[in-house]
Amino acid sequence: MTGIVGAVVEAWDELRIHRVRVLLALIGVAVAVTAITAVTAAVTMLSQAMAEQSERWMGRDTTLSAWSTGMSGGLQDAAEIDAVVDEVAERYDISYHTIETWASLSVQGPASSGLDVTVVDPDYGTILRRQVDDGRWFTDQDTERLAPVLVVNQPFLDAYAGGASVASRPVVTLQGATSVVTSVVGRVPVEYSEEGPRAYVLFDHVARWFPDAASADSYRFWVPPESATELAGVLTRDLAAAGVPISVEPPYDEAFALDGAAQWVALGVGAFALLLGGLGLVNIALVTVRYRIREIGIRRSFGATGGRVFFGVLMESVVATTVAGVVGVVLAVAFVKWMPVERIFGAALQDELPFPLSAALVGMASAVGIGALAGLVPAVYAVRVRPIDAIRY
Amino acid sequence: MTDTLVDLRGVVRDIVLPDGRVLPILRGLDLSVGAGEHVAVVGRSGTGKSTLLNILGLLDSPTAGEYLLDGSSVESLGQRARARRRGEDFGFVFQQFNLLPGRTALANVAAPLLYARGKDFWTRRRRALDMLERVGLGDRWETMPDKLSGGEQQRVAIARALVRTPRVILADEPTGALDVDTGRAVMSLLEEAATSTGAALVTITHDLAIAARADRQFRLDAGVLAPIVLEAAAVVEHALGVPVPAPTSAEAVA
Structure with a gap:
């Protein structure tokens, strides 16, 4: 010593x-x-x-992607399909899953035009790392609101809300079969230069106010890596059994790193x-x-x-x-x-x-x-x- | 006669030169030193005085012959054991002081205790300070060696040699770099320290006046050690430039 x-x-x-x-x-x-x-x-x-x-593109490790198989004969109503998917996800304790589709809606404003709005669930923000730089992302409480809400990018605000900030609670009118006034609650960063207007809306809102524009053909499930492959098979089977023509793909071998x-x-x-x-x-x-x-x-x-x-x-x-x-x-x-x-x-x-x-x-x-x-x-x-x-x- | 502490019996030390020739340094040397005894060895440069001191201090080994320390041969001791005994039993005082540069007087005196164990190691600063007090340099403990006079440096070196209370003090020309008065004072200090701790003191010197202070004197010439009696007159003659006196025979001393 x-x-x-x-x-x-x-x-x-x-x-x-x-x-x-x-x-x-x-x-x-x-x-x-x-x-x-x-x-x-x-x-x-x-x-x-x-x-x-x-x-941001593929979802967190390990995220399973699910696509419509295009088979007919099963459920055709988007809201019904979504309810089944929610139920199946809950059955297997999948904490995060989201729909990811697009709805063609018309946005009223100084330069009104048609826009493909991304239709999501609140979990989309977590699974695909969408963060807002102003306002907030969707929460589960938003699904119960009496009017739809949007998360948009700055070009959207510039084009349809006169460049207003999220804090001033800008509103825009979405038009499908009907017209609905929606308020903007959050702003996502612009991802690349010359990006055009971009907007996210909750599936439940689309299903309620624009049922004609709603579709339920693409989902993502964030699952534990160890059970990912097994869950892909099980989810596909359970969804098929419930009449939902969606196939859940096994994960990629490697995350991009x-x-x-x-x-x-x-x-x-x-x-x-x-x-x-x-x-x-x-x-x-x-x-x-x-x-x-x-x-x-x-x-x-x-x-x-x-x-x-x-x-x-x-x-x-x-x-x-x-x-x-x-x-x-x-x-x-x-x-x-x-x-x-x-x-x-x-x-x-x-x-x-x-x-x-x-x-x-x-x-x-x-x-x-x-x-x-x-x-x-x-x-x-x-x-x-x-x-x-x-x-x- | 006191108990024999170091005992050299027929010690030979040869050096093999690069061309293969053997150069004898010490030729069958006998020397016994008892505890508390002061022995001086005089001789010209190159006669093997330092080699003798190194063998005594376990820094070197004889080519032949026997070295008994406390009655036991040191031949069987491994390098580690030799180092341990060197640290515990011997204190060295060198002609050029050999203080460690860049370290205070206190750090120099405490240095040997870095190789001690237990209490000696942990209390090294206090013990070093006590020792500096004993040599009259308690107030200079923070001073660097290059700021001390020659006499003070040698006193620090003596304090360092004594800090582990050695049983044998080996002094190689301890006054060689000092003036006469300072040299005398340093020798007095060394003798007093040896006497008070009962340590044996072996002094190697050119200076017959210093050698005359020892209990017994020897002359080392061409690797042969012989006892001598230094008369006061001889010392004076030496001081006047007369050559070192020829050794008297061992029988005459006896």
Whole structure:
């Protein structure tokens, strides 16, 4: 116990005394650790960003898509079909499922025109990561409202509500077989430049006020990954048994994510930078040990064993790079925290990740590892020094 | 005669030169030192004085012969055990002080206790401070070696050699880098410290006046150790530049 504490105390003293030299040697290591940690963190965040991007189109992992098989003979009324789907989903404890169809409605306004409105359930927002940047998304309570509500994009507001903000509770008139005044409750971000008007409406509202425009031929179910394949079969069977001609597709094999090779390339670059930093450290450590030969001899006269001298020199390097590692990780955290995620990844992350612990661990492990490697050569050299020669040096 | 602490019997130390030739350094050397005894070894440069001190301090091993420490041969001791005994039983005082640069006087004196165990390790600062007080440098504990005079540096080195209360103090030219008065004061301190702790003191020196202070004196010449008696006149002659006196025979000393 005292041996280990003694070696650490000794190593820390050495570093304190030679702090300028150590500082210079460690800048390279700290920068490399910053790079490797930041790259690891960025790759994790990039994967998350790409997964989120993918989920905006395909639904969260694991989302089952269901399509109408076009078979006739079963239920034809959209509201009846939807009621059956709800019942089947509830039977299997599927917490999130949504219809996803389109209804051609006419929107009255300064520039009234026909518009394909996306017809959804409230769960659509969760499953396909639709977030509003003003107002709110649909809630279950909205289905009971006495007038339909809409979630739209800014071009929609510009075209049909005179550019009014959601806070001013703009209203527009939707026209199918009948005309209904609807209020806008939320605004979704524009997804690409030159995007036209876009609107979401709840299926229950369409079924109630525009039954002619309602269809129920496409659904999504967010299910646990482990039972996804099994559920696809079971849902299809139960829906068919209830007269609903909808087939639930098994999930894709893999969610779309950052290519594994790209991660390795990024890590490889970081590791190479760390290696260069480590070589600089070996160089400085070797020079220092030569400079300290006499001191090593004096310590031998105090009773320092070869093992203790070896461990002491090794510890100097490890303690130093550990400190550099902490600095590097802190810098990386600061860098990633202030990184313009939206500009780099194209969209802000919805699920804001804490700084990935794995990245910090990779950074610290790299720092300690390079310290041990860099300390090994001078430590072996120090042990080989004969005490008598060292004192006379 | 006190109990024998270190006992060299027929110790030989040879060095093999790069061209394969064997260079004898010590040739069958006998030396016994008891606890509390002060022994001085004089001799010219290159006669093997430092090699003798290194063998005594377990920093080097004899090529032949026997070294008994406390009556037991050290030959069977492994490197680890030798290092442990070196730390526990021996205190070194060097000619060039050999203080660790960049560390305060206190850190220097505490340094040997970094290799101690238990209480000695955990109380090293307090013990080092006590030892600095004993050598009269309690108020300079924060001073760096390069800010101390030669005499003060050697006193720090003595405090460092004594901090683990060694049983044998090995002093290699302890006054070699000091003026006469300072050297005398340092020797007094060393002798007093050895006497108070009952440690044996082996001094290697060029200075006959310093050697004359020891209980017994030896001359090392061409690897051969022989006892001598230093007369006061001889010391004066030496101070005047007269060569070191030839050794008297062992029989004459006896």
